[in-house]
Amino acid sequence: MILAATMLPESISCVDNAIARFRRGEPDALDAVIPEYQFRLYRFLLRLVQEPALAEDLFQQTWVRVIENASRYKAHYRFESWLFSIARNLAIDHFRRMRNVSIDAPDERGDAPVERMAAPDRDPLDSVLDFERGSILAAALGELPVIHREVLALRFEEGMSLGEIAEVAGIPLSTVKSRLQRALENLRERVGTRLSPGGRS
Numbered sequence: 335m336i337l338a339a340t341m342l343p344e345s346i347s348c349v350d351n352a353i354a355r356f357r358r359g360e361p362d363a364l365d366a367v368i369p370e371y372q373f374r375l376y377r378f379l380l381r382l383v384q385e386p387a388l389a390e391d392l393f394q395q396t397w398v399r400v401i402e403n404a405s406r407y408k409a410h411y412r413f414e415s416w417l418f419s420i421a422r423n424l425a426i427d428h429f430r431r432m433r434n435v436s437i438d439a440p441d442e443r444g445d446a447p448v449e450r451m452a453a454p455d456r457d458p459l460d461s462v463l464d465f466e467r468g469s470i471l472a473a474a475l476g477e478l479p480v481i482h483r484e485v486l487a488l489r490f491e492e493g494m495s496l497g498e499i500a501e502v503a504g505i506p507l508s509t510v511k512s513r514l515q516r517a518l519e520n521l522r523e524r525v526g527t528r529l530s531p532g533g534r535s
């Protein structure tokens with residue numbers, strides 16, 4: 335569906351060194367870490383809250399919280415899981431502050447299509463069809479409950495294992511599996527509805 339971000343080996347080494355320095359109490363070390371995670375973290379938050387300005391605000395709050403809680407970060411946790419769980423918790427706090435909004439309630443949004451860059455040598459019709467499929471998928475994703483968008487984003491956009499998702503979400507592995515299965519079924523159903531004659535566009 336969506337490819338996870340990749341990093342060069344030397345970049346990974348640099349990030350690992352920066353995280354080790356951060357763990358030793360050097361907050362300036364985050365200057366080397368933030369660029370490696372900024373796109374992925376913002377994308378994850380945007381998938382959850384579906385509002386660019388709010389996602390940006392939560393993105394900033396996440397890094398502030400990371401700095402504030404530097405002493406609580408333990409080496410046996412993957413930094414990525416710790417980082418995403420902080421972002422997730424901030425998003426949940428936002429939903430809890432909103433009246434009449436439950437993290438389990440489906441949103442009736444989904445009006446932001448996925449923009450796809452067409453390769454210059456591609457057939458224009460293929461590009462239009464790809465854009466249409468991307469728009470249908472984005473709209474269907476936007477209608478899913480937050481907990482379903484979350485597991486789909488972590489699994490297919492961030493490429494996390496089920497165990498890592500359980501760590502980020504703070505839920506048992508069995509819950510991750512069932513939630514992911516329900517999310518995929520829900521997504522298939524909504525995409526099918528949109529593709530059927532007379533379905534929503």
